[in-house]
Amino acid sequence: MSSSLSPAANRTCPVTGPTAPNGCPVSPLAAEFDPFGDAYQQDPPDYVRWAREQEPTFWSPQLGYWVVTRYETIKAIFRDNLTFSPSIALEKITPTGPEANAVLASYNYGMNRTLVNEDEPAHMPRRRVLMEPFTPEALKHHEPLVRELTREYIDRFIDDGRADLVDQMLWEVPLTVALHFLGVPEEDMATLRKYSIAHTVNTWGRPRPEEQVAVAHAVGNFWQFAGQVLDKMRQDPSGPGWMQYGLRKQKDHPEVVTDSYLHSMMMAGIVAAHETTANAAANAMKLLLQHPEVWREICDDPSLIPNAVEECLRHNGSVAAWRRLATKDVVIDGIAIPAGSKLLIVTSSANHDEHHFADADGVDIRRANASDHLTFGYGAHQCMGKNLARMELQIFLEAFSRRLPHMRLAEQTFSYVPNTSFRGPEHLWVEWDPALNPERRDPSLRDAQVPVRIGEPSAHAITRPLRVEQMTPVAYGIVRLRLVAPDGRVLPRWTPGSHIDVECGSPDTTRQYSLCGDPADAHAYEIAVLREDAGRGGSAWIHANARVGDVLKIRGPRNHFRLDEGARRIVFVAGGIGITPIAAMARRAKALGIDYELHYSGRSRRTMAFVDELRALHGDRLHLYAQDEGRRNDLVALLGTPQPETRVYACGPLRMLEALEGICAVWPDDALRIEHFESTLGTLDPAKEHAFDVELKDSGIVVNVRADQTVLAALRAANIDIQSDCEEGLCGSCEVRVLAGEVDHRDVVLTRAEREANAKMMTCCSRACGERLVIEL
Structure with a gap:
């Protein structure tokens, strides 16, 4: 657990003013905090910047919640779902009056526990039973539908020169995909949109007293609609769709998959699979078009799209905050929080925490740790639909960048549905000149495709173009390359011992080269390459092909050979x-x-x-x-x-x-x-290996690793996000923390002491000595 969380103790509060329920003073900025105001809606991370920097956890008198803003603290809260219960995640943040409550009762409204707000020990058994349709392998058959819908909707307005992307595409396509995934017949989308927004306002918003009754009717109708669809499915649950899958599982696990649970999940699933993706797509397009130079990079190089999606989710995601309930006294960021306290954990603020994300307010679609964002949550309650959302966002960005690369934002004021947790612009107007549509010159562009990566993007997908500014011989057979950004930008910082990966002719021929220049030089990376004709081909390619002015694709820098600057x-x-x-x-x-x-x-x-x-x-x-x-x-x-x-x-x-x-x-x-720069790994021989289990402590599941399978492959097949790059035990990018079990280390990254400590492992190559490992993931 993060050091920012600890058992409650007497602490001195860092602020002065009115007091919170625990007797801690409330600062003026904390007293003014209003998550329903326009400033929060427009930019939550900027609105709470003061808190991240000065008062990372504070009491909000207006909301009646403790508000948490920093990355490590929020991740620790997600990790410990016993101390921090998700049970209030779907609780109305604004209590409704008796008239609205009577309306909900008239519809027999009974939203109960779902995968989002259920405590252990009930949560994980249900999650395990219902997870299979969310795995990357199971999601592949949805890709053709997403592509077809995207193509058809763009066809409708591509020659108009102006469109509201939300109204004309980004709301309806994710809704259709959501209904298809759930197995729900396509109904009146306008009605479902009204229902979905009403559910958001009812749960996370602050409807005025005069609005509460209308919202209650919409939510009640939504509840009844969900029940009616479920009743139809029960008559024949053999069809495709997650809800039919749940009904079939109910026969095998009636005590786990109950009727009331399915009814609640039907309604919550439509919102979760639809609204968050629709908002994420609108936020992503808004962010990219606000940074034309970044949008141009994507248009020029579609391979950047998977990581661009992660950066958009980090920088401007659709989930601004979640809620948790403290089940016991605890100290968070030095503040004593009593049992029973409600927490608003502002994940969008965590995603802009400079302690975890360098230049966090900048948009860097090559950011190596973009997928560390907490927009999907973390741990046992991480969003199960994350990879469906990633697929849709990748296809949207790929289609727009290919068919409308000249699209730009129109002059407009952005508005949002006021609530604490879910955000996306209600409208997103864009403009372009139809005469410049690329497919008028090349009709084949309409149907072209770039492969989708289902799951977290590999480091293989994150490249940065650098121009060869100088090539200087520094010894016989050795040439030094000075690499700079083509536009002269400052490059990401590096420390001695760092290396970069250079694509030597193709992504399949990537080699690691140590940085040998001056870390204080922010505008260049320098490497020295020895020509080895008997090597693996990388150095020979550089000597034969690289020239001053050429642009090379690199990844990194990354450092697992770090200098101890405190050494005597x-x-x-x-x-x-x-x-x-x-x-x-x-x-x-x-x-x-x-x-x-x-x-x-x-x-x-x-x-x-x-x-x-x-x-x-x-x-x-x-x-x-x-x-x-x-x-x-x-x-x-x-x-x-x-x-x-x-x-x-x-x-x-x-x-x-x-x-x-x-x-x-x-x-x-x-x-x-x-x-090391060469791996000693051989091909995995299943005849010489044994299968074992890996328990994921934070996610609450157990993954079996076959004798012919790496831990990395098994984790990805189980829908678990994990980075990797070389997959040869050389680079250290797939490292995880080990909590129990003895590791058979096969990498060349860890030191002898690190191996003996048995506290971490490389999932691309290392295995278990015994039958089980427990890791922090």
Whole structure:
């Protein structure tokens, strides 16, 4: 659990003013907090920026809730659904009067528990029984319908030059898809839209007394409609659709899938599968068109769309907040919260938390951790329909960017249905010149398709184009490339030990290269590439094909070879092209005033990169060993005896690294850190492996990993989001935290001490020694 949450204790409140129920003073900004006002509706993260920065958890007298705004705290709340019950997630945030309540009673309205607001132990058994239709494999057959609807709706207005995307497409297509997914016959969409909005206002809004009766009638009608559809399905539950699936499961699990549960899920499912996706699509198009340079990038490179969807969900998602109930006294962000307190957890604020997302207010469709957003929630109650929403959003963006790349926002004022939790513009007017429609020149564009990725985007999908500004020989067979953004923009920050992945001719030939320049240079990445004709093809491709002015696709930077900047003394050991990460580290050690020495070996001086630069920068701290000069680095003499308060960082040929591991075996744990660039993994042989179970502590499910399957593949098949990149145990992107069970480590990322600690593993390659692992996911 996050350190921001702990058992209740006497704490000093950080603010002054009126007091909250626990006696804590309420600040003026907290007293003014109004989630039903236009400022919150227009931009929730900006509206609570003051709270994220100054008062991350505060009492709202107007709402009667504690409001939580920071990423790590909110994720910890999602993780602990026993202390923080979801039972109030569908409770009316504004109590209705007796007249409206009488109207609801006249319809026998009885919305009860659903997957959204149910506590354990009832929740997970139902979730497990009903999950199968939401897995990526099961969702594939919905793709043709989404594509067909998208094409047909765009056809209706593509020659008009102006459209309200919400009214003319983005509301109706997700509704049709939702009904198709649920197995509900398509009814009057205008009526269902009214019902859906009424349900949102009734649950999360603040309808005026004179509006409450009309809202109650709409909600009552919605409830009866859901019941009527369910009754028809019961007569023949053999058809396609999630509700029919639930009815069939009811026969096997009548105590889990009950009639009242199905009725509530029918109504809630229409809203969940439809309204949140419709709003997310409108928010995404609004955000991208507000940033024309980003929209142009997507139009030029559709491969960016999967991660662009994640960035849109992070930056401007359709779910602004959720609610939880504290079941016991607890301290959140230093504030004592008594049992029974209601919490509004503002997930949209968490998604703009600078502590987790660098430049959080910026729109970066190549953001490496965009899918860390909490728009889908997290843990046991994470949105089951997330991958259906991702599919729809990808197809919408792909179709618009292909057929209407010249579309722009029209002048307008955006309005939202006032409520705490779900948001999207009621209208989204766009304009374009029909004479410039690309398909007038090329009719085939109307039906073209870009493959959809169902599930969280892999790091393989996140590339950044960088222009080769300079290519400089730095040794025999070694060339240094200076890479800059084509538009001159500042590049994401990096730290010594970081590497980038470079596509060498195709996405299937991607190689890792350490950054060897100056981390203070914000406008360029520098790598040095040794031509290896007997290698795997990447370096040969760069030497043969890369030229100044060319644009290369890169991913990263990412760092799993991180320098300990608090070290007292460091011994750097490099062999051959392994000098690349070590050069940046040694530069940083000098800047920090750390006591260090650099030992660099090679076949000859002419094959050793950066020799003159290193000598000028490090002087007597640099020790060179050229074999053709009869000098070899005696590693036993150098490191055979452990040295106090000293760390060793090494990169080079595999034989050198293996020798170092043996020599440093007597050193303290974690004293030796090694960077690898080649994997020792072979093909997974099921005859030599065994199946095992992986329990996902946060999600509350157990996944079986077959003997012929990686943990990563099994998790994805079970609808669990997890990042990956190299899938060779080299890059560290698929790391998860291990809570129990012994890991059979097969990566080359973790240190000896990290392996012995058994606290994390790489899901792309490592396995269980026994029959079960428990991981934090």
